[in-house]
């Protein structure tokens with residue numbers, strides 16, 4: 247007959263190990279990984295016809311949710327890091343808040359320190375649009391960030407003078423995005439860089455002027471399992487989770503974002519500051535392929 251005391255002790259030991267490792271992972275994800283952003287340097291290949299945008303640098307940061315688990319040390323440091331990357335354009339693809347604008351003044355205080363040669367721009371995310379679209383947009387504009395809400399503006403690359411359109415759409419989940427209306431009146435030959443919070447609607451873009459969509463929304467899953475990936479993903483963010491997608495026709499970049507939502511934890515999915523550099527193919531690269 248088995249000694250019940252031994253069985254009891256073994257069970258307790260296993261239970262203790264299970265809860266202990268769970269608490270350890272939560273502590274690591276909450277205190278360390280969530281507060282340790284990674285710089286992702288991404289090269290976005292340009293079609294030959296838009297080689298004039300070669301070298302344009304766009305810093306992307308999204309999904310702040312700054313009212314929920316706001317961390318001013320994290321955001322302050324992230325803005326300093328962005329400045330050190332010397333971007334031409336800064337773009338924020340939305341979700342500045344989760345529920346209300348209580349964190350917006352602090353967030354905008356950090357944004358006022360942004361240094362970008364062309365400027366800082368944003369589109370709104372599903373949470374911004376659901377909860378306080380006017381309040382979020384007003385505060386961003388006060389902080390020097392231009393909000394593109396189904397709107398577009400023509401700009402020039404600072405080194406080459408090449409023209410490009412920067413456009414922003416309303417959230418696919420909570421807004422009324424209208425790309426045709428947004429680009430109406432824009433020069434037909436000028437390439438478009440598009441901010442659109444949710445990544446999966448990338449498949450619906452048929453306008454050949456769109457060179458690149460910049461999206462967030464997924465948080466990269468926020469909590470991921472090793473060798474498996476994201477455990478849970480939101481609507482409109484289940485196909486394109488994180489990274490660069492697309493082909494010569496158009497590209498999509500999805501950032502994991504900087505903040506957290508739901509639980510103050512990131513695991514196997516660190517916060518991200520992205521630097522997307524547009525790069526034309528060189529003659530050498532063509533020769534290498536031949």
Ligand SMILES: [Fe+2]
Pocket residue numbers: 341371372373443462463464
């Ligand atoms: Fe979102």
